[in-house]
Amino acid sequence: MGLRVNNNIAAFNSYRNLQATDKTLNSSLEKLSSGLRINKAADDAAGLVISEGLRSQIGGLTVAARNAQDGVNVAQTADGALGTATSILQRMRDLAVQSANDTNDSTSRTAIQKEITSLTAELDRISAKTSFNGVNLLDGSFAGKQFQVGYAAGDAITFDIKSGAATIAAASATTEVWKSGAFASFSGTAGSNVIIDGVTVDVSGATDQATFVAAVNTALSVKYDVASASTTGFTLTAKAAGAATDASVTFSGAFSAATGAVSTQGAAAVTENPAGTFNTRGLGLSTVSLTTQAAANTAITTIDEALKKVSGARADLGALQNRFENVIKSVNVAIENLTASESAIRDTDMASEMTKFTRSQILSQAGTSMLAQANSASQNVLSLLRG
Structure with a gap:
């Protein structure tokens, strides 16, 4: 066997094996301490994708x-x-x-x-x-x-x-008179009232579309909105607490509090019991x-x-x-x-990993000892030089 000083091949071999063993040992320590078999993508790229x-x-x-x-x-x-x-x-x-x-x-x-x-x-x-x-x-x-x-x-x-669904009652065309900022009563009866959904609404204080609608909303439990408005009329649209439209009542005519105009309620159906509500009107108890x-x-x-x-x-x-x-x-x-499946892919088998850890630990101790022996082997050259 040749004795060389510049390159100790045995030491290199022992060191390489010791490095591999230390890497395996550190990997086992990481898995055992975290409880996870996959701690980074390099541990199992495909398993990481599936488990995520x-x-x-x-x-x-x-x-x-x-x-x-x-x-x-x-x-x-x-x-x-x-x-x-x-x-x-x-x-x-x-x-x-x-x-x-x-x-x-x-x-x-x-x-x-x-x-x-x-x-x-x-x-x-x-x-x-x-x-x-x-x-x-x-x-x-x-x-x-x-x-x-x-x-x-x-x-x-x-x-x-x-x-349940709304109860709809047919409404007949009835003439209304808009005079001095107020609607006259239905069917020619004297007064400043209108009847909507069977409820008499006092609109004597109405001076325009907005105040008329406000008076209706005050009197009825169902909110009405002006769905469309123009110089020839507007439509009151009944809505049950923001829900879809139930029915509408159309008033037509040029609305001018100053001049007055004739208005006609269209023969549209009128909601008696709004759809869905559990209040008095919704249950038909009004x-x-x-x-x-x-x-x-x-x-x-x-x-x-x-x-x-x-x-x-x-x-x-x-x-x-x-x-x-x-x-x-x-x-x-x-x-x-699904948790069982994810655990099988990602979690550490502690018993198996502990076996690997023990093996790596023993190999690490043995590798360290053999590296020391390989390093000391070169000292035999000194004996040869002393002669």
Whole structure:
């Protein structure tokens, strides 16, 4: 064997092997300390891409489960409010049956009517004020709402909370007179009133289109907007709390408070009960009266129809709540399975990695020892030089 000083091949070999062992040892330490098999793209490029995709699905589904739970909470909130509305309607029906009995005199029926008025006011309050996170639920505006229940775009459940379709009553063409800034009454009756949706509106203070519309909005629970206006007339468009248009009433004529003009209400249909609302008008209860025996009998039928609407809406909410709960179960199972798949790709097998670590640790100790031996082997040259 030749003895050389400038290049210690054995030492180079030992050092190279020791470097490889140290790299493997550091990799094992990183995986064991983080619990992850893939800590950087170089560890497994393809596995990184797959696992990141799985992580996106898991994260999206986790949020989707919370969204579905929000759906359950919305359904429960609306159902709770409608449960109270049902109790109110049942009480109203009891009062109607009581008033239908002719043992009641006018004084008794007047007292009964006072309670009816109070109950209908509470129905209106429940419809207007029931909300979830600031979103109204029972005023007819909760329509076409989407609940994202999946990780992918468009994976959503869309539903409405509505009392049913609008009840439309035909309206006949009736002449109105715009004089000195005020509309005359319907059908030639003296006064400054108009009747819209069966409600008499005092417009004696109206001096232009804006104040006329303001007077209508003050008197009715459904908001009207001027949909179109010109020198020849304008259209009042009924909208249920910002929802789609229900119906419109057209007034035509040149509106000038100074000169006065003839105006005609078009024969368009008029919304009696706006679509979707659970208030008095939406349930068809705005004309309920218990002041006579005949009116009380009519009221029983009207209240029964309102109960059907509310009960039908509650049934829909119950079915929707069950659907959301099933979505939550399904999503949780998907999260569990996807997490298992992601873990198999990305997480460290601690037992296997510990075996590699122990092997690398032993090789590192052995390599260090052999490097020391290789470095000391060159010292044999000194013995040869001493002779």
